[in-house]
Amino acid sequence: MSLTIKLQLLPFLNQNRHHAAPTKNITRKQHVSGSNRHNVRIRPEPIYSSNSLIIATTRKLKLPRMQGVRSSLIEPDGGALVDLVVPESQRGLKAVEAEALPKVRLTRVDLEWVHVIGEGWASPLRGFMREDEYLQSLHFNSMRVEGGGGGGGGSVVNMSLPIVLAIDDETKGQIGSSSNVSLIGPDGDCVAILRSIQIYKHNKEERIARTWGTTAPGLPYVEEVITPAGNWLIGGDLELLKPIKYNDGLDHYRLSPKQLREEFDRREADAVFAFQLRNPVHNGHALLMNDTRNRLLEMGYKNPILLLHPLGGFTKADDVPLDVRMEQHSKVLEDGVLDPETTIVSIFPSPMHYAGPTEVQWHAKARINAGANFYIVGRDPAGMGHPTEKRDLYDPDHGKKVLSMAPGLEKLNILPFRVAAYDTKDKKMAFFDPTRSQDFLFISGTKMRAYARSGENPPDGFMCPSGWKVLVNYYKSLQAEEAAQQPVLSA
Amino acid sequence: MSLTIKLQLLPFLNQNRHHAAPTKNITRKQHVSGSNRHNVRIRPEPIYSSNSLIIATTRKLKLPRMQGVRSSLIEPDGGALVDLVVPESQRGLKAVEAEALPKVRLTRVDLEWVHVIGEGWASPLRGFMREDEYLQSLHFNSMRVEGGGGGGGGSVVNMSLPIVLAIDDETKGQIGSSSNVSLIGPDGDCVAILRSIQIYKHNKEERIARTWGTTAPGLPYVEEVITPAGNWLIGGDLELLKPIKYNDGLDHYRLSPKQLREEFDRREADAVFAFQLRNPVHNGHALLMNDTRNRLLEMGYKNPILLLHPLGGFTKADDVPLDVRMEQHSKVLEDGVLDPETTIVSIFPSPMHYAGPTEVQWHAKARINAGANFYIVGRDPAGMGHPTEKRDLYDPDHGKKVLSMAPGLEKLNILPFRVAAYDTKDKKMAFFDPTRSQDFLFISGTKMRAYARSGENPPDGFMCPSGWKVLVNYYKSLQAEEAAQQPVLSA
Numbered sequence: 003m004s005l006t007i008k009l010q011l012l013p014f015l016n017q018n019r020h021h022a023a024p025t026k027n028i029t030r031k032q033h034v035s036g037s038n039r040h041n042v043r044i045r046p047e048p049i050y051s052s053n054s055l056i057i058a059t060t061r062k063l064k065l066p067r068m069q070g071v072r073s074s075l076i077e078p079d080g081g082a083l084v085d086l087v088v089p090e091s092q093r094g095l096k097a098v099e100a101e102a103l104p105k106v107r108l109t110r111v112d113l114e115w116v117h118v119i120g121e122g123w124a125s126p127l128r129g130f131m132r133e134d135e136y137l138q139s140l141h142f143n144s145m146r147v148e149g150g151g152g153g154g155g156g157s158v159v160n161m162s163l164p165i166v167l168a169i170d171d172e173t174k175g176q177i178g179s180s181s182n183v184s185l186i187g188p189d190g191d192c193v194a195i196l197r198s199i200q201i202y203k204h205n206k207e208e209r210i211a212r213t214w215g216t217t218a219p220g221l222p223y224v225e226e227v228i229t230p231a232g233n234w235l236i237g238g239d240l241e242l243l244k245p246i247k248y249n250d251g252l253d254h255y256r257l258s259p260k261q262l263r264e265e266f267d268r269r270e271a272d273a274v275f276a277f278q279l280r281n282p283v284h285n286g287h288a289l290l291m292n293d294t295r296n297r298l299l300e301m302g303y304k305n306p307i308l309l310l311h312p313l314g315g316f317t318k319a320d321d322v323p324l325d326v327r328m329e330q331h332s333k334v335l336e337d338g339v340l341d342p343e344t345t346i347v348s349i350f351p352s353p354m355h356y357a358g359p360t361e362v363q364w365h366a367k368a369r370i371n372a373g374a375n376f377y378i379v380g381r382d383p384a385g386m387g388h389p390t391e392k393r394d395l396y397d398p399d400h401g402k403k404v405l406s407m408a409p410g411l412e413k414l415n416i417l418p419f420r421v422a423a424y425d426t427k428d429k430k431m432a433f434f435d436p437t438r439s440q441d442f443l444f445i446s447g448t449k450m451r452a453y454a455r456s457g458e459n460p461p462d463g464f465m466c467p468s469g470w471k472v473l474v475n476y477y478k479s480l481q482a483e484e485a486a487q488q489p490v491l492s493a
Numbered sequence: 494m495s496l497t498i499k500l501q502l503l504p505f506l507n508q509n510r511h512h513a514a515p516t517k518n519i520t521r522k523q524h525v526s527g528s529n530r531h532n533v534r535i536r537p538e539p540i541y542s543s544n545s546l547i548i549a550t551t552r553k554l555k556l557p558r559m560q561g562v563r564s565s566l567i568e569p570d571g572g573a574l575v576d577l578v579v580p581e582s583q584r585g586l587k588a589v590e591a592e593a594l595p596k597v598r599l600t601r602v603d604l605e606w607v608h609v610i611g612e613g614w615a616s617p618l619r620g621f622m623r624e625d626e627y628l629q630s631l632h633f634n635s636m637r638v639e640g641g642g643g644g645g646g647g648s649v650v651n652m653s654l655p656i657v658l659a660i661d662d663e664t665k666g667q668i669g670s671s672s673n674v675s676l677i678g679p680d681g682d683c684v685a686i687l688r689s690i691q692i693y694k695h696n697k698e699e700r701i702a703r704t705w706g707t708t709a710p711g712l713p714y715v716e717e718v719i720t721p722a723g724n725w726l727i728g729g730d731l732e733l734l735k736p737i738k739y740n741d742g743l744d745h746y747r748l749s750p751k752q753l754r755e756e757f758d759r760r761e762a763d764a765v766f767a768f769q770l771r772n773p774v775h776n777g778h779a780l781l782m783n784d785t786r787n788r789l790l791e792m793g794y795k796n797p798i799l800l801l802h803p804l805g806g807f808t809k810a811d812d813v814p815l816d817v818r819m820e821q822h823s824k825v826l827e828d829g830v831l832d833p834e835t836t837i838v839s840i841f842p843s844p845m846h847y848a849g850p851t852e853v854q855w856h857a858k859a860r861i862n863a864g865a866n867f868y869i870v871g872r873d874p875a876g877m878g879h880p881t882e883k884r885d886l887y888d889p890d891h892g893k894k895v896l897s898m899a900p901g902l903e904k905l906n907i908l909p910f911r912v913a914a915y916d917t918k919d920k921k922m923a924f925f926d927p928t929r930s931q932d933f934l935f936i937s938g939t940k941m942r943a944y945a946r947s948g949e950n951p952p953d954g955f956m957c958p959s960g961w962k963v964l965v966n967y968y969k970s971l972q973a974e975e976a977a978q979q980p981v982l983s984a
Contacts, residue, residue, distance in 0.1 A: 133894070134894065134898065137850075137891060137894055137895055137898065138898055141634055141653075141850060141851065141895050141899075142633055142634055142635065142898075142899070142900055143632055143633055144633065144900070146898060158900070162632075203888060205706075205888065207706070207707055207709075208706035208707065208887075211702035211703070211705070211706045211707050211708060212702070212703055212706050214702070215696075215698070215699035215702045215703050216698055216699065216702050216708070217702060217707070217708045218698075359628075359632065360632065396699075397694060397696065400628060403624070403625065403628055404628055404632050407625065407628065407629050407633075407637060408632075408633070409633055409635070409649070409900065
């Protein structure tokens with residue numbers, strides 16, 4: 003493979019809410035001087051192929067001068083991307099140390115949070131929250147950073163969800179006065195050390211009320227994660243003994259914020275727009291993403307890259323599982339509904355809270371850390387039906403509004419979702435036109451699942467046929483499974 | 494009365510959390526130059542008398558040059574103190590206008606909020622919250638101010654409680670498409686106009702959960718104010734047709750932030766420390782307040798003034814009523830337990846939420862607007878017992894912690910409460926000494942009320958005798974009232 007050497011001289015991104023386009027092209031001569039003289043990046047030929055929608059690693063010559071590379075991507079929260087995975091050379095020694103420490107057993111969701119924190123999605127957070135961080139998150143949806151440097155947000159970074167680790171009385175007793183503990187994954191392997199720990203009370207009622215704005219029974223994350231958890235929280239500095247792998251055939255999709263930033267740089271992105279989702283992609287979504295790219299081009303960006311970023315952690319039982327969604331997303335790109343050249347599909351490892359306006363801030367903040375400076379926000383993001391009343395849990399407009407006012411997110415450009423629906427005249431998904439509303443058909447997620455479940459086809463043009471087939475097959479297999487689980491009635 | 498003319502040349506207050514004392518005395522010559530040349534204040538002789546614990550108004554010659562006076566007091570939030578009372582010359586015209594507008598009937602608590610907003614306690618808030626303000630308050634406990642100028646807090650001011658006005662469906666219907674409404678007090682008089690209104694949904698469950706961190710039944714403010722309220726909130730810009738008066742014999746205690754600032758200036762305060770309370774003052778409180786003054790003197794302040802600031806709005810049924818508390822506070826000053834020369838007793842007109850860490854921020858923020866740059870915070874401020882469980886609703890340390898990290902309160906010096914208890918050896922209230930803990934007796938508010946109810950005397954030195962007598966008399970009258978209300982059993 004031949005290597006080309008190329009100077010990376012992207013125009014500085016507009017980090018301003020008002021979307022002013024970059025106004026001038028910055029030429030090589032203007033910048034190759036002074037402290038920028040080492041800004042030389044070694045760029046491989048694109049190794050992209052139609053069978054591989056993403057490039058999991060980028061290749062570059064590891065020259066000392068590379069240390070000085072300044073990306074033009076949006077700055078991570080706190081100024082530097084957190085990476086808590088111990089270098090390979092130290093892993094043996096750390097593993098021996100971990101063996102001797104009191105042990106805290108992790109649930110699968112706890113492990114997802116270890117993954118999230120360890121790769122820097124929650125930068126500048128460097129571990130599970132201590133009480134000061136927890137209280138700031140709970141009351142202010144943000145955290146003060148000593149020394150500032152938050153890059154646009156001053157010395158405040160957004161942090162809307164409490165990222166905490168619960169332990170029970172017994173584990174607390176076992177920890178005793180130790181200041182470090184080791185974290186044991188659900189499979190029994192030691193995954194991390196938590197240092198300089200602090201143990202404080204887990205007031206579940208208050209945490210739930212302030213995070214969800216309700217304490218009604220039936221919130222998925224509450225029922226599955228918080229209610230069964232212990233009455234103590236343990237905070238501290240995290241050290242991962244190795245990168246988190248799931249061995250589910252999807253690990254190559256799990257790019258860290260660092261890897262994503264490298265990929266955006268490799269593709270010479272001058273704008274990155276992120277699309278968070280936990281549902282299959284239909285042509286309405288695609289229309290929106292393609293339209294966003296066109297708007298960014300019109301604004302003067304030369305190479306906006308789409309980060310199609312499905313959530314990969316805990317989801318509620320009736321959501322489409324991750325593996326099915328990833329297969330569906332692949333088909334959407336294979337069919338050319340989204341352009342593989344300007345799209346990166348990757349998995350966001352966070353668990354889902356379904357906490358509406360509070361959670362959408364987390365979804366946006368984590369994508370800043372991955373290099374996205376534009377974030378698409380829809381109707382009722384991270385929302386769901388009220389668990390006990392016949393209404394949406396959140397006002398569908400609150401997510402967008404809260405996101406646009408959230409502390410620490412000033413540097414992110416928020417792109418409100420335009421409503422797409424099925425245009426029965428044109429037989430395709432189109433932006434809703436209120437002057438001829440009778441021509442439009444709204445197909446909700448529930449309705450889409452009902453179609454797929456019954457084997458009925460949605461209207462032509464709702465989703466690319468190969469993507470639709472993935473869903474139909476999934477629901478068929480689900481029904482077969484359910485039928486097999488029915489008790490056999492004996493006569 | 495003779496008038497003396499005096500230059501007001503106070504050292505600039507330290508508006509820094511770290512309490513560095515002013516380091517040098519500033520002499521007249523250093524400052525009487527340039528734009529400060531009009532900083533001449535006309536100061537009357539003190540008109541303080543032992544029967545009048547506070548000076549409700551200050552007197553000064555109204556010279557044009559006075560407009561340029563720069564107080565050395567802490568800046569109000571947003572840079573300028575809000576004052577929404579219409580000048581007398583315009584009141585007639587406005588009243589005529591108000592008469593023709595759709596009418597919104599206020600409850601007694603609504604009227605307390607009109608009072609609070611109108612006098613600028615919630616500066617820079619200029620009316621009942623519109624949805625953007627409400628959402629920021631609910632999610633971030635703070636509000637972004639356009640154009641900044643928040644004086645220390647950058648462009649963010651603290652705003653932890655939603656200050657909102659609820660209306661029902663019928664009132665909403667009557668308002669129709671009018672953009673202004675008039676507000677009618679509980680006594681039927683028109684008290685204000687609300688302009689450029691916005692009506693939005695009152696999601697009570699979410700408001701309660703995010704404000705109190707619980708939705709358990711039995712929260713006093715929720716039961717009395719929110720549950721009976723309408724399902725809509727109406728925000729807008731407030732104009733008061735006249736100052737709010739209660740005609741309860743206590744109006745002379747109700748100094749506005751502007752009047753308090755004038756009084757602090759008149760007394761040449763170089764530090765103002767506020768003490769929020771809704772209970773009688775015992776000698777432990779007094780010890781703390783006197784100790785605080787001594788600490789401020791040691792830090793280099795020359796004339797620290799105490800703002801003893803009982804809450805005057807809605808309180809729960811078993812709290813001691815305002816008139817009894819004010820009488821008790823008078824006795825404490827008459828008895829010299831607190832020094833009248835360096836103490837101002839005034840009523841804070843806000844209603845009480847009992848919302849712990851969320852509410853203590855409001856209590857502190859409002860006092861900034863009144864000129865206080867030091868705030869004393871105790872154990873479990875604004876807390877209460879959990880309404881349905883046998884525990885404190887809030888962690889008793891969270892109030893202090895949340896206050897110290899709250900956005901927009903960076904400029905306020907937080908003074909944590911030292912624990913005082915009854916020292917049975919010295920027979921007086923003293924700071925608790927853990928090395929001889931067996932000598933100390935903790936007398937809770939509940940215990941104090943039990944003493945007063947039963948007519949039993951607390952230990953000598955717990956409270957000044959004349960103050961104690963006020964409480965005993967109150968509980969006696971209460972019992973007489975209760976006895977009178979008992980149904981008479983006929984034989």
